[in-house]
Amino acid sequence: MRQLQSESPPPPDLAGLLGQVARGDHRAFELAYAELSGPVYGVVRQVLRDPAQSEEVAQEVLLEIWRTASRYDRARGSAAAWALTIAHRRAVDRVRSENACSRREQKAAEPEPAEDDVAETVAATLEHQRVRRCMDGLTGLQRESIKLAYYNGYSYPEVAKLLGVALGTVKTRIRDGLIRMRDCMEVTW
């Protein structure tokens, strides 16, 4: 995303913003917040489902981004991936730290469409279409494994149990599926 060319003004350079945030720049953090709060809240909510709990965890994540911005190293990946890794990990930690019984019964869900904000909706919908198109190119087992692991926050042994397949099979399907998704979405890294 950082490298796209457009005639409109270039998108804010998130990696550069994080550098400023690391030096205590509150204005830069506001700009980074504008870029990241939607995806952070979205992915946390996808995993946790409960809006109130999701809001609490998303706040923790965004504050963590402020706190640890100096640890972001652009040589090791995009700023968005760094931030969203923190977000997903936090959400999963929250799920695992409590026995969320009711949630366990839910089936793998499609990402929910974004709601209020027009631009956010447009961005998320386009990304959603691409993700869905690439998901369609996976085998059923690859697709289910990735959805259950990422969007529902299940561990691979839990995924194996839910799908009734061997542990090794799930590990392999998640890896193969992600490689296919990466190539299909032309992810650069």
Place this chain on the structure above:
Amino acid sequence: MKAMREDLHVLTGSYALDAISDTEREEFERHLQHCPACEAEVRGMRETAARLALACAVTPPVRMEQQVLAATYRTRQLPPLPADRPRRAMPRLVPRVPRRLAMLAVAASVAAAVALGITQLTAQHQLDQARATAIARVVTASDAHVETARTSAGGSVTVVASVALREAVVSTSGMASLPSSRVYQVWVMSPSGARSAGLMHGSSLLASAVRPGDRIGITVEPADGTARPTTTPVAVLPV
């Protein structure tokens, strides 16, 4: 030993999706320190996972921003890691990408450009709300269909069309800039002729009264535009 390493390597995906236990995570992270290939693979998968997250972005409640911003004033930041810890040189794996995927890449990046372009324009109040809403309505329509093509003027053009709404969003990216006496003009082309959809001043434009079977064309015209195309289109796309 070899069997164990292979077994660990297969965990790259589960690790990137946080689908492993804390114990396994620690073990795998130790393994990563000695396996540049695994580290590179994990990096690509983290980027992929980020795209899964972007696909489900939801605008958080407004109060969250004030709360987080307020909290930053009460929260001490971590210092950078000491610079004397040299980072391992990690060979960058060149992804092997089949050529046929090149167009998908263009489609993806252009679609992202549309999205970002709209975000920025909205943020800068350069795009009035009504038009932003109209564009968003097309792009988010359940029957929205995306077409992308390279143009002979460089760059590419993307058309997102909804038959139900009879509207299409035309966006360009990376096309050659024109002298001030010339402009890119967008046309809705049907068997009965070409009708102007307007001049391309920003990076996107909304074409209305579009019907199935129509095509979208872009030509270079005099600065004020013309009633009919006078040059060969730099791109023509189906709706």
